[in-house]
């Protein structure tokens with residue numbers, strides 16, 4: 341049989357192409373794809389990896405061959421943090437993953453459930469606006485990066501646990517740091533994955549194993565404590581008497597018979613909580629950071645978006661989620677932000693389960709598949725003036741981020757696509773609408789530009805390197 345392998349850049353012995361992943365891998369692999377094409381075969385240590393950089397090739401993976409390659413590679417850090425793959429995001433393809441994903445889609449990510457948490461989002465956003473208004477009288481810049489990360493963490497915390505940071509003795513900063521550490525661990529691979537013989541030496545040196553254990557135990561202790569609290573105090577723990585996420589999962593655990601389906605345990609519940617914090621908090625915050633950065637450096641767009649929200653809200657006291665449906669331009673702004681700055685520049689890695697072809701090239705089982713959606717979002721074949729921030733490009737276009745349009749995949753597509761698109765977008769929309777309604781925004785230091793560089797640390801999400809500092813002015817009372 342004649343193997344038709346995808347083109348490969350030069351490899352070094354042992355490390356293969358790992359040296360090409362330094363700095364910002366989505367950027368270096370984009371550059372490499374200009375030379376070697378949209379389907380490249382690389383070698384990460386001992387693991388063959390295919391890197392996809394075009395919409396057509398992404399469609400071959402996520403739609404045409406979805407069922408043949410919708411597993412996840414077994415990564416040591418992810419395995420530990422997910423209680424040996426009891427979560428949704430890192431579980432390998434199979435009955436278990438199908439079942440846990442189904443339970444969460446029906447119970448946690450449904451429109452009805454997400455709407456039951458509306459009061460949490462609105463209260464937290466109102467607190468944010470209050471805290472920013474204090475800056476507007478002093479003309480000092482606000483660290484929006486900090487504000488957005490805290491806001492997202494607060495919202496997820498309340499949805500999950502019913503209480504908020506302010507009411508628990510668990511130190512907020514410690515918890516946020518833990519979530520950050522866990523994300524960094526998942527984003528940087530353990531050397532052991534790639535160098536089976538040398539791996540333990542590298543891991544020892546980088547402290548990967550020790551850090552994973554520490555993060556795992558701290559999070560585990562915390563989750564155990566809140567779950568125990570819930571069991572002791574009974575359900576209905578949010579202020580409005582709605583079930584919080586732990587209530588829902590504990591109820592599901594009780595209701596399940598275990599016949600013909602999985603029997604949930606406390607470890608399953610903790611693994612799902614882990615996903616909510618790792619997949620759900622930073623992503624929304626990072627979208628907000630990039631959106632406000634782009635708005636601040638594109639005054640035309642900022643004005644137009646502000647005009648829209650102020651016209652629609654008029655003199656009403658606040659911007660609520662019922663108003664969001666009418667904010668059409670704001671939605672275009674968010675789409676354009678997600679095109680240029682998808683918080684996850686690569687989708688989560690997939691692993692091929694059978695042999696199949698992408699664009700005529702043979703892909704073998706156990707191959708890692710990385711889809712560079714950051715590169716696809718700036719492919720001039722699909723996007724005119726791709727580096728321009730121009731929300732109007734979506735105006736007369738049917739392109740959506742629901743996983744049908746392969747040139748625009750901020751939430752992925754196919755069986756492994758993000759199950760929480762509604763939960764993720766609704767809070768981004770609400771926060772932006774409020775920030776634009778209440779304030780005008782100025783650059784600090786008399787208007788020097790914003791440094792749009794990306795942070796080059798391994799993580800699942802890519803944020804802005806420098807914190808976003810803006811001065812809020814003209815607080816609308």
Ligand code: HEM
Pocket residue numbers: 428429430441615616619620621623624627683684686687688689749750751752753754755756757758759760761763764765768
């Ligand atoms: C704007 C915010 C968000 C963005 C841009 C985003 C994006 C993504 C992306 C790109 C993936 C990988 C898809 C793939 O591999 O094809 C993903 C998966 C996932 N996301 Fe999101 N996400 C967001 C918010 C959330 C939230 C709020 C949650 C939960 C609270 C969440 C839960 C998940 C889970 C559980 C998976 C794994 C799905 C699986 O492997 O079956 N995401 N998300």
